[in-house]
Amino acid sequence: MQRIKKLLNEKDSDLLSVYYTAGFPNLEDTIPILRSLEKAGADLVEIGMPYSDPLADGPTIQDSSTQALNNGMHLQLLFKQLEGVRSEVTVPIILMGYLNPIIQFGMEAFCAKCAEVGVDGLILPDLPMEVYEEEFRPVFNKYGLFNIFLITPQTSEERIRAIDEMSEGFIYMVSTAGTTGARQGVREDQKAYFKRVEAMELSHPTLIGFGISDNQSFTEACKYSKGAIIGSAFIKHLSSEGADEASVQRFVDSIKQKSSSLN
Amino acid sequence: MSYIKVSEKGFYGDFGGAYIPEMLHPNIAELKANYESIMADPVFEEEYHALLRDFVGRPTPLYLAERLSEKYGATIYLKREDLCHTGAHKVNNTVGQILLAQRLGKKKIIAETGAGQHGVATATVCALKGMECIIYMGEVDIARQRPNVERMKILGAEVRAATSGSKTLKDATNEAMRHWISHPEDTHYIIGSVVGPHPYPDMVARFQSVISEEIIRQLQEKEGINHPDMVIACVGGGSNAAGTYYHFADNEKVDLIAVEAAGMGITSGKSAATTALGTPGILHGSKTLLMQTKDGQVTEPHSISAGLDYPGIGPLHAHLFASGRGRFIAVEDEEAMKAGIDLSRMEGIIPAIETSHAFAVLDKIDDLKGKKVVINLSGRGDKDLDTYIKWGKY
Ligand SMILES: Cc1ncc(COP(=O)(O)O)c(C=O)c1O
Numbered sequence: 001m002q003r004i005k006k007l008l009n010e011k012d013s014d015l016l017s018v019y020y021t022a023g024f025p026n027l028e029d030t031i032p033i034l035r036s037l038e039k040a041g042a043d044l045v046e047i048g049m050p051y052s053d054p055l056a057d058g059p060t061i062q063d064s065s066t067q068a069l070n071n072g073m074h075l076q077l078l079f080k081q082l083e084g085v086r087s088e089v090t091v092p093i094i095l096m097g098y099l100n101p102i103i104q105f106g107m108e109a110f111c112a113k114c115a116e117v118g119v120d121g122l123i124l125p126d127l128p129m130e131v132y133e134e135e136f137r138p139v140f141n142k143y144g145l146f147n148i149f150l151i152t153p154q155t156s157e158e159r160i161r162a163i164d165e166m167s168e169g170f171i172y173m174v175s176t177a178g179t180t181g182a183r184q185g186v187r188e189d190q191k192a193y194f195k196r197v198e199a200m201e202l203s204h205p206t207l208i209g210f211g212i213s214d215n216q217s218f219t220e221a222c223k224y225s226k227g228a229i230i231g232s233a234f235i236k237h238l239s240s241e242g243a244d245e246a247s248v249q250r251f252v253d254s255i256k257q258k259s260s261s262l263n
Numbered sequence: 264m265s266y267i268k269v270s271e272k273g274f275y276g277d278f279g280g281a282y283i284p285e286m287l288h289p290n291i292a293e294l295k296a297n298y299e300s301i302m303a304d305p306v307f308e309e310e311y312h313a314l315l316r317d318f319v320g321r322p323t324p325l326y327l328a329e330r331l332s333e334k335y336g337a338t339i340y341l342k343r344e345d346l347c348h349t350g351a352h353k354v355n356n357t358v359g360q361i362l363l364a365q366r367l368g369k370k371k372i373i374a375e376t377g378a379g380q381h382g383v384a385t386a387t388v389c390a391l392k393g394m395e396c397i398i399y400m401g402e403v404d405i406a407r408q409r410p411n412v413e414r415m416k417i418l419g420a421e422v423r424a425a426t427s428g429s430k431t432l433k434d435a436t437n438e439a440m441r442h443w444i445s446h447p448e449d450t451h452y453i454i455g456s457v458v459g460p461h462p463y464p465d466m467v468a469r470f471q472s473v474i475s476e477e478i479i480r481q482l483q484e485k486e487g488i489n490h491p492d493m494v495i496a497c498v499g500g501g502s503n504a505a506g507t508y509y510h511f512a513d514n515e516k517v518d519l520i521a522v523e524a525a526g527m528g529i530t531s532g533k534s535a536a537t538t539a540l541g542t543p544g545i546l547h548g549s550k551t552l553l554m555q556t557k558d559g560q561v562t563e564p565h566s567i568s569a570g571l572d573y574p575g576i577g578p579l580h581a582h583l584f585a586s587g588r589g590r591f592i593a594v595e596d597e598e599a600m601k602a603g604i605d606l607s608r609m610e611g612i613i614p615a616i617e618t619s620h621a622f623a624v625l626d627k628i629d630d631l632k633g634k635k636v637v638i639n640l641s642g643r644g645d646k647d648l649d650t651y652i653k654w655g656k657y
Binding site for chain 2: 051052053055056058062066069074075076098099100101102103104105125126127128129131149150151152154155156159174177178179
């Protein structure tokens, strides 16, 4: 939690948050990828907790989740992998996933584990604001976890304001009506939506995600927000280019358009 | 406390609710804000009932199955939902939802389907109203319910294969929800059972409640009684069962029998007996009983009948089970197939294999004698000829 706050205070713009699925491409890749992402200059890392029925995800993240589950990933193991990680990495860590596995784990036990291993926040797409407020907010607060809410082009102004009120850290601004997945470019109607939200002058910054895939879309998104989130494009990169440190570095560089991407 | 009435927040006891991603919030909120008032509008009601009468062919008969009654020493009536236009109860719901979608100003329709009956019923009402229609269906189900796939296409619908997971109903539902997330403005999702986020379970149950409404009237005429002693229905997601139970759920004198698919056996690892194997969790936006691993991953189910091949049940059924109000019994593939043949030979009705499960249970209940029983004959077996032929024992 403090790590997210600190980052948001210290860095003004162009935050890069990278998502990948725990246990993908190989079961033991979770921590090495995390390390590599920090080293390569990612500002935030989102680790996906694989789920059998990820409703908000497109084919790329679905497939990575299936592979991770086939590799044997589960929550207990993820926490085991994350044990001690805070002695080596300082980048804020957000876990992203679906409610059912967490409910089976036990929400309080889950939050306690998150705090213990040094997770800073959670993104749970199928946890609606109303349920969070009624059932889970005190537990999140007790363990110092930020709950990151999503807004979409269809979210009403009134609801965006309510979400802003309830938010901590930042708001995840879903770039378009759709599931996760790499797309080309940023359309005019998306820009209009980004501008509309920007003009609302919310009390929390936004990071734009879904469909951000390369330097161009990243740069465009950053014009209207504090940064952007890349998931599917990174998963694809891990599949085709490998998950080693140099490969991760190349990917982050390509987003930030640093010279190594040209090599 | 009513067993069948949903709470303001969409719960039946501990089950229900709307655990949906933010992307679906506007659509679900719109539906929730409007479904009750639309359904209560007399003009809507008239239109709905006129279509049920003239297009679907309602009321469906309540037929006294004499040879079956004699065999079991009970008075067994069959509620003939198989005689509905399109061949199953599913159309009661799609007729209602298409009218509702029109009132909400929607232009396009999506749906999931398992056996293809809901897909056909949806494609049918879309043709009727000139609306664009996309149906998601698991790849496995496309292969085993071929006639229904072709019927949907003839009716002008596009059938899209769901290729993830077990490639059956659960996965088709995932794909339909993802489609809705990507097309939130002009599209209505016609869910085919009493599953999904609130208000779907309540809305679908109400559209299906015409079944028990008619049963009451027909039993009054035929037997001079207000209610049967027992009603029996198969449960996939639970819509035909919800319709059959609806007006009896709060009358404890009526025994509610729910029949689930045990597949190759409850402990075989190839089963869809949700109440026997399931634990509370969240599936397709609703808190309910579902088959899952201890880590909360949804288990891939199995049933010979595509319509029962689902790892969950609607939240109202989870509540009927947890509260003890409903009696849940599981029937294996083989038992269901035999019961389907028996019904064909004894009463001249070839049932859908989903429906066969409801008949197989007659051999498992020891308190049938002398009772007045209604079995919901949810659908006919035309779509299942391939499966009957492959099974071959007739
Ligand atoms: C004939 C028939 N009966 C039953 C079902 C199961 O669905 P539900 O439990 O919603 O009635 C289906 C589903 O496809 C069906 O086609």
